[in-house]
Amino acid sequence: MTLDEFRGSVTQPAPPTPLPKPLEALWWDAKGDWNRAHEAAQAGEDADSAWVHAYLxxxxxxxxxxxxxxxxxxxxPPATSLxxxxxxIARDVLA
Known part of the structure; x- marks a missing residue:
């Protein structure tokens, strides 16, 4: 999946499957659902999930x-915008 495809998937009612937990968390964040994003980030146990958790x-x-x-x-912690x-994060996880 490309970054543009991932961004475009946010128009759907549910995230594409399967998605790694960090991407699922970013997907829910893009939908404006911080709580679901946080739950997905917490469910992951890798460094990328921790990165999304930090971002949230x-x-x-x-x-x-x-x-x-x-x-x-x-x-x-980055000096960039959210x-x-x-x-x-999305680009790195998708790569």
Missing amino acids: HRKEGDLSNAAYWYRRAGRA PDEWTS
């Missing part, structure tokens, strides 16, 4: 919790 807490303004999850992901970070 950054988005909600819980920067201390986000910092914890960035450390778990092995990443520094939409740019969403795109970076």
